[in-house]
Amino acid sequence: MGAAVLAARAALKTGAGLTFALAPKCGCDILQISNPEAMFIEGGTDVIDHIEVDENAVCGIGPGLGTDPKTAKAFLAFLKEYSQPLILDADALNIISQDPKNIKLIPKESIITPHPKEFERLFGPTGNSFRRVELAITKAREHHIYIVLKDHRTQIISPAGKVFYNITGNSGLAKGGSGDILTGIIASFSAQNYTPEEAAVLGVWFHGRAADSASEKYSKESMLPTDVIHEFGNVFEELNSLAVKAL
Ligand SMILES: NC(=O)C1=CN([C@@H]2O[C@H](COP(=O)(O)OP(=O)(O)OC[C@H]3O[C@@H](n4cnc5c(N)ncnc54)[C@H](OP(=O)(O)O)[C@@H]3O)[C@@H](O)[C@H]2O)[C@@H](O)CC1
Numbered sequence: 001m002g003a004a005v006l007a008a009r010a011a012l013k014t015g016a017g018l019t020f021a022l023a024p025k026c027g028c029d030i031l032q033i034s035n036p037e038a039m040f041i042e043g044g045t046d047v048i049d050h051i052e053v054d055e056n057a058v059c060g061i062g063p064g065l066g067t068d069p070k071t072a073k074a075f076l077a078f079l080k081e082y083s084q085p086l087i088l089d090a091d092a093l094n095i096i097s098q099d100p101k102n103i104k105l106i107p108k109e110s111i112i113t114p115h116p117k118e119f120e121r122l123f124g125p126t127g128n129s130f131r132r133v134e135l136a137i138t139k140a141r142e143h144h145i146y147i148v149l150k151d152h153r154t155q156i157i158s159p160a161g162k163v164f165y166n167i168t169g170n171s172g173l174a175k176g177g178s179g180d181i182l183t184g185i186i187a188s189f190s191a192q193n194y195t196p197e198e199a200a201v202l203g204v205w206f207h208g209r210a211a212d213s214a215s216e217k218y219s220k221e222s223m224l225p226t227d228v229i230h231e232f233g234n235v236f237e238e239l240n241s242l243a244v245k246a247l
């Protein structure tokens with residue numbers, strides 16, 4: 001449930017208007033106590049076995065989803081019905097990887113955020129990071145999706161084949177939960193009507209910038225994903241002051 005808590009909190013703290021967290025009933029207390037601002041949607045008892053969301057909502061799916069066969073069935077059924085762009089990470093990608101045919105179910109304009117292993121599970125091994133980017137360009141074009149190739153220097157690949165290379169962030173992010181907050185950030189920016197390219201590029205930059213601010217305060221060793229979330233306000237202040245100077 002930690003992953004769901006972190007993703008929901010990151011969305012709440014980056015400007016999303018109304019945030020919902022879908023989880024099994026057993027996670028309700030944890031989610032409501034840690035994130036009272038997020039509304040709970042029950043998606044099962046012990047594991048997620050049904051996914052129903054408003055077509056007007058922007059959905060980030062994967063952190064803490066699990067890969068139970070009932071969850072996999074429910075998620076694939078959801079993908080077959082749902083046509084709006086999604087933000088897909090973690091176990092959403094792991095479920096899709098179970099059968100290469102599932103990749104076609106990802107709605108166009110969706111953003112996927114695989115770490116190197118998740119990328120390999122989806123599209124196969126590549127040997128080195130240069131080949132990985134080449135394959136990502138091919139796959140982003142083929143499936144008309146945005147691929148956020150998470151790494152120590154994350155790259156964002158657009159369906160048109162544009163590659164953005166991010167330079168914010170540091171090794172203090174190499175901890176469980178860092179990717180989960182990125183999913184929340186990108187989903188939140190997408191819900192605020194940024195284009196998928198803007199949401200992915202700004203989201204990755206923002207995540208790294210907050211991590212740089214956290215590492216200055218707490219050190220790379222001691223900083224936690226929760227500390228990164230605490231720095232979001234400072235990053236917005238920085239962006240606002242840059243916007244004022246630009247006027
Ligand atoms: N606090 C919580 O509740 C948290 C919950 N979480 C939730 O857990 C679920 C599973 O997600 P996960 O990423 O932990 O597992 P999974 O994708 O199966 O990876 C396992 C193997 O993949 C590899 N690998 C991993 N990272 C890599 C990298 N950067 N670069 C390269 N390889 C990498 C590595 O393989 P190895 O090094 O052994 O070859 C590793 O052994 C998911 O729902 C997620 O949201 C987590 O987000 C953590 C915080």
Ligand SMILES: Nc1ncnc2c1ncn2[C@@H]1O[C@H](COP(=O)(O)OP(=O)(O)O)[C@@H](O)[C@H]1O
Pocket residue numbers: 090115150151152153154169170171172173174175176177178179180181182
């Ligand atoms: N050494 C590093 N330097 C900079 N960023 C890193 C480093 N290691 C990991 N990250 C970032 O941390 C996040 C890790 O995501 P992920 O592997 O999905 O973690 P988790 O699933 O545990 O939350 C990604 O955004 C990645 O770019």
Ligand SMILES: [Mg+2]
Pocket residue numbers: 089090115179180
């Ligand atoms: Mg992850």
